[in-house]
Amino acid sequence: MLSVENVSLYYGAAIALRNVSLNAEVGAVTCIMGRNGVGKTSLLRAITGAHPITGGSIKWEGHDISRLPLYERAKRGISWVPQGRDIFPLLTVRENLETGFAVLPRGKRFIPDEIFDLFPVLKTMLGRRGGDLSGGQQQQLAIGRALIMKPRLLVLDEPTEGIQPSIIKDIGRVIALLRARGDMAIVLVEQYFDFARELAQTIAVMDRGDIVLAGRREDLDEQDVRRRLSV
DSSP states (O other), rough: EEEEEEEEEEEEEEEEEEEEEEOOOOEEEEEEEETSSSHHHHHHHHHHHSOOOSSEEEETTTEEEEOOOHHHHHTTEEEEEEETTTOOOBBBBBHEEEEEEEEOOOGGGGGOHHHHHOOOHTTTTTTTTGGGGHHHHHHHHHHOOOHHTTSEEEEEEOTTTOOOHHHHHHHHHHHHHHHHHOEEEEEHHHHHHHHHHHHHHHHHHETTTTEEEEEGGSSOHHHHHHHHHHO
């Protein structure tokens, strides 16, 4: 389990997270929702180690990882698909996938067939540069690269942003398959409630750097959630 307890995070004098607590279980999807600028990405940056926290603690698999740098958390099975994908545009699809080898022992540095089972389009584009792919294809590449690392915690920041509907369905299918495997926790930041409702067991809604509503999907009032997401 991932356990975030009373975490605060600052950018200079500006507070981004204020005593945020969140749990994410293996075999389930935990979805973080909220309007733009309420701290969702900051929470993911805290979890992955991309930005240091000011207070509180983050525990993963029973160990306190609050002060570990990003690469050490990656070695512990935490993989991040950032908002905007952040693929390498001048590297080929194969080379982008191979960047996920960095945290793996030499004997496991290969691209498993499962990646191409999940994202068949990538197999046909291994020699193409990442920057030549469509936005949806780049998103599939970013998720595939994260899965190369064999994560036990997969963190996804708005994977549907700017993606065509057909690819959104493919991404939803992949997340559902990964959830069903039961060997990883998935933390998903998402703007679309319908997409989140289909995948998440737990939903947390943020506002102004804090979680203002959280619970099992079936226990939450859908209209209340949608109201908190509207501008």
